[in-house]
Amino acid sequence: MKVVETLYAMTGGQSSGSGGNAFLSFLPLILIILVMYLLILRPQAKKQRERQKLLDSVKKGDDIVTIGGMHGKVVGTKNEDKILVVKVDDNVKIDVDRTAVSSISRSS
Structure with a gap:
């Protein structure tokens, strides 16, 4: 019991919840x-922006590879350019969703 009283006296009887210590505990x-x-x-956000830029740049005549590995050439669009x-x-x-495009190689 004497040890607890000594430690309490060494701290000056202060409680541990002072304002400065609260900030340091959240640091x-x-x-x-x-x-x-x-x-x-x-x-991750940067990568998502780059992917969206890639998907928006797909146009008629581009050779694409889908996520499933299918290769083909874009010959048109449907449903407000979503397909x-x-x-x-x-x-x-075939009709593929625009989000299924994995990569594009521009044809000349």
Whole structure:
């Protein structure tokens, strides 16, 4: 019991909830959130913007590869440019969603 009283006297009888200490206790949490934003969320948002830019740039005549691995040439659009008509062979045309495009190679 004597040890507890000695430690209490050494602290000057102050409670641990002072204003300055409250900020310092939240500082590690704030730093973790900041690091998470810089390492995860910001690059992900940048990648999403680049993907949207790619999808918006698809036009008639482009050779594309879909997410499923199908190769073809864009010959038209439907449904307010949400669906692409893709020619995969001489007599074969398929409709694919614009978001299914994985990559584009511009044809000359």
